Amino acid sequence: MAIIDGIREKIRSRDYYVSSHAEDEMAEGGFERKDVENAVLTGTVEKKLTRDPRGTRYQVEGPACDGRLMNVLCRFKETGPLIIITVYEKRLQ
Numbered sequence: 001m002a003i004i005d006g007i008r009e010k011i012r013s014r015d016y017y018v019s020s021h022a023e024d025e026m027a028e029g030g031f032e033r034k035d036v037e038n039a040v041l042t043g044t045v046e047k048k049l050t051r052d053p054r055g056t057r058y059q060v061e062g063p064a065c066d067g068r069l070m071n072v073l074c075r076f077k078e079t080g081p082l083i084i085i086t087v088y089e090k091r092l093q
Contacts, residue, residue, distance in 0.1 A: 003058060004045050007074060010082035011040045016074075018084045025087050035064035036087055039072050046071070061090060 010016050018026070018033065026032065043062020050056050052075075060072045069090040075083045 003048070004060070006076070007045070007058065007060065007082060008041055011037050016082040016084060019086070022084045022086050029070075029087065029089050031064055031070065031087055035070065036072055036084060038065050039063060039070050043072075057085060
């Protein structure tokens with residue numbers, strides 16, 4: 001199973017937790033949970049970040065419901081829910 005499939009399954013089954021930092025970033029960017037879900041369910045894993053001692057993080061890039069491109073950083077725990085670490089709008093340079 002590809003990593004994105006595992007992340008999507010956690011989202012579909014609502015087995016995920018949004019950190020307080022991600023909640024703050026969502027409010028600042030005007031995003032809601034449905035935007036995070038849409039980005040993950042239709043997006044792709046753009047980066048696998050392995051240098052964090054707390055575990056591998058995945059950067060998923062996909063569209064919010066309004067079409068804005070966003071990044072969702074998440075991490076699997078050994079057991080339990082997927083953790084949404086942060087969420088932000090991708091700014092094109």
